[in-house]
Amino acid sequence: MAKRNVHLDSIRCKFCGDFDEMAEHLFIFCNMAQVIWDYVACWCRLQAFFAFGVKNQVNxxxxxxxxxxxRAAVYTIIQTVV
Ligand SMILES: [Zn+2]
Structure with a gap:
């Protein structure tokens, strides 16, 4: 929204406040996102995984x-979580 000149009080991540609120941060790199992905991995009985980008995460x-x-079920779960 900031890129589209929408005035915001802050562009920092609302979860951690440490980084700008970009898609890569929100869905991959934020500590909150990593905790959620750890739960997903545990629930799906996968080893903890780490993606290098949103596209990588979705695939x-x-x-x-x-x-x-x-794989279709895991894909649906990942899509839902995102
Ligand atoms: Zn964050």
Whole structure:
């Protein structure tokens, strides 16, 4: 919104306040996001994972060598979390 000249009191992340509120930070790098992804990994019985960007995170299910239905379920979960 700041890039579109919308006046904001702060562009800092509302969760941690340490970094600007950019998509990569909110969905990947923020401590809050990492805690959520750790829960997702645990729930899906995966090793903790780390993505290098939002696109990488959304396509993470492709890295796992499991049944197609399982990958589709993980893809849906990741989409929902994002
Ligand atoms: Zn943050």
């Amino acid at each position: 993470l299910h492709k890295q796992f060598r499991r049944l197609k239905k399982w």
